[in-house]
Amino acid sequence: MTSQMKSMRTLTREWLILPDQYDRFSRYLRDNGLTAVTRLLLGIIVIGLGVCSLLNRFSPSGPTSPVALFFNTVVTLACFAVGIAWWTFGPTKRRSFGFVVFCDVAVSIAILGDSAPLARLLTCVIYALIGIYIAYFHNPKLQVAHLSFSVVMIVVAAEPILFGPDRDPALGVSKMLVVVTALMICAFISQIVLTMLSMDASSSDLDPLTGLLNRRGLDRHVEKVLEGFQRQESAALLVIAIDIDRFKTINDVHGHDVGDRIILRVAQRLSSWAHADAVVARVGGDEFVLVQRLPVPAIGPMLDSIGPAMHSNADEIPSTSSIGIAVRTHKFVAGEERAAAFTDMQKVADSAMYESKRLGGGRVHTIVTTATR
Structure with missing residues (x-):
């Protein structure tokens, strides 16, 4: 039993230190052409919450006091505004985090403004959907905070059934357990699915730690960049090799935990610095x-x-990193194989990187290739 408990504590600790998934999952959606669809669906869901809030005003069990009506109006308008902004401006990691906070607050206001106890508990199911979003886009610490807040709000929603004039404790506890179970199952099933995706990634084009392309993924995706370089007039092709100094x-x-965090940090900074159509690989x-x-x-400023x-x-x-x-x-010429030319550029970039390392690391060394006659 003791060894099992230690194992559970170890698993929980490893789960809690998992990094934020936003960059990794966003890149996965982008690489598979799903970014626009995801933005559309999330915007529809948020606007749908606004519609539900608006319809609740006309329900006999809906908000009746001036304060409740005011907050209902605020939530309704905010949902429409957030949904439209999601479509117009698109998400970033900070906006995504704000989106989670907004959804938790909006659902809580909707719960407090509903006078029907069972309807309040039904609304709590939305917390499970938010938990699914967090599992895919963010980190376990945010998930724990969300689940803790959600459980508190479920208890608040059930308070009239548990302690009100028409109290029915058995009914209240049973419905609370149903909602809490749904909340936990959705969050942890999503986490299991993510774990399976990570395992699949280890044998696919993705690096399981960073979510970047691996060596095979680089070879398969680089052709798009090479084609674009060949078509675009007055364009340059950059191949950049980076090695962490004294790793x-x-x-x-x-x-090794700190080493992994540094690898993730470098991966995130490299992805943020690169253009959207760049190919980034570990x-x-x-x-x-x-x-x-x-x-x-643009070469010089970049x-x-x-x-x-x-x-x-x-x-x-x-x-520091040697770069x-x-x-x-110069463009590819007739008879020149792009794959071979790219391999040659990788060798040049590696040579430049090793020169940076030889000079002490933390440097950038650049070599401009010339056309061969």
């Missing part, structure tokens, strides 16, 4: 490759910005 020492001194333990095309005049974007003195465990960049401005 083995970091693992030895701070442990090709080794602490090695990354980025491939993107951009207009020739190269100047990558160093500051990747390093920060404010990090809890500071780290090597291969730049090609």
Whole structure:
């Protein structure tokens, strides 16, 4: 029993330190062409909550006091505004977090404004949907906070049945258990599905830790960037190799959990710095490759910005990276194989990266390739 409890504590601790899923799952949706559909569905769901709130005004059990009517109006208008904003501006990680908080607050106001106890408990089921969203887009700590808040609100919603003039404690407890069970099952089934997706990712195109492409995924997706470079006039092709400096020492001194967090940090910063159509991959333990095309005049500013974007003195465990960049401005010529040309550029970028490492790390070294005659 003791060993089982230790195992459960270990599993819970490992679950709680899992990183935020937003960048990883958003990239998965984007790579599979599902971003627009997801935005549409989430906007419809939020506007649907607004419609439900509006219809509740006309129900005999709906809000009747001036305060309740005021909050009902606020929730209705806010739901319509948030739904439309989701379609218009699109999500970011910060907006997504705000979306979770907004949904929790809006549902809570709707619950408190409903005078029918059973209808209040029915509304609590929406918390389960919010939990599913958190499981896919955010981290377990936010999920725990959401579940804790939801359980408190379920108890508040059931208070009239448990202690009111027409109280029925047996009915109240049974309905509370139904809603809490639905809430927990939805959250944890979603987590299990995510775990299975991570296991599948280990044998697919994705790196299971960062959600970036792995080496095979890089080879399969880079052709789109190469095609765009060939079509676009006055475009440059960049292949960037990044290696975390002294990563083995970091693992030895701070442990592999810290090493994993640093890998995730580098992956997130690299993804944020890259253009939306770039291909970003983790090709080794602490090695990354980025491939993107951009207009020739933009090369200088982009190269100047990558160093500051990747390093920060404010990090809890500071780290630096050696960065090597291969730049090609001449197009592919007849008879030149793109895959072979890309492999050659990777070798050039690796050479530039090793030169940065030889000079002490934390540097950016660039090599511009020239056309061969």
